[in-house]
């Protein structure tokens with residue numbers, strides 16, 4: 296089972312690095328068809344050609360192959376437990392060599408580790424769930440769009456009005472720095488750290504599918520419209536969409552706090568997921 300998981304993790308990193316999900320590519324095509332300006336159209340065309348080249352050659356979509364992260368949903372009866380970290384570390388080293396991935400893990404004192412593994416890296420976010428399967432998502436995150444993430448503890452009295460203003464201002468501040476068009480995750484509530492994790496996980500919600508809670512769905516619609524009205528456009532050139540999608544995840548909060556996290560991804564929102572059964576069968580999703 297260890298070898299199956301290691302091979303699966305390597306394959307997920309390869310798919311995440313070199314194959315953008317079909318629905319994202321279709322949205323970029325549609326944006327190009329709708330874009331009236333020639334600058335925006337040519338940028339979107341270059342993005343699409345880049346995506347096609349990466350897929351055909353199985354090479355990374357971008358030179359920044361990201362800091363390596365995995366999201367794990369582990370069934371309580373799945374046979375591998377504490378050994379999973381070692382497996383994912385081995386997979387990260389192998390993927391770095393074999394795909395190859397750019398070494399992006401920098402130790403505070405020793406510098407770049409050269410193999411994408413370092414203290415706390417790969418990031419592993421683990422959730423225990425019912426059942427006997429393991430769902431593994433590779434989610435490498437580039438540095439450019441991570442640099443424009445934003446966090447605030449809003450005065451609770453400002454309520455949702457303050458939250459909305461902070462989200463729109465955060466995207467305005469990001470401008471072109473994170474390679475738009477963006478995917479935007481917003482986390483509201485929880486604690487100062489939890490809202491950022493909510494925001495990051497919100498990026499992976501089903502594309503252009505609104506939250507089942509009608510209040511959150513309306514908030515998503517409003518924020519997506521408002522960030523697009525900023526007119527940042529493709530690569531910050533003022534033409535085409537600023538954001539392709541926006542999701543909100545909310546948690547309850549302390550009455551004296553209103554934590555808000557905004558996590559952005561560039562157009563290359565890279566992730567890949569597989570399910571592994573307790574017998575070792577692998578289904579790529």
Ligand code: SF4
Pocket residue numbers: 357358359360437438439440472473474561562563
């Ligand atoms: S923000 Fe995205 S597209 Fe831009 S350099 Fe980083 S990974 Fe590449």
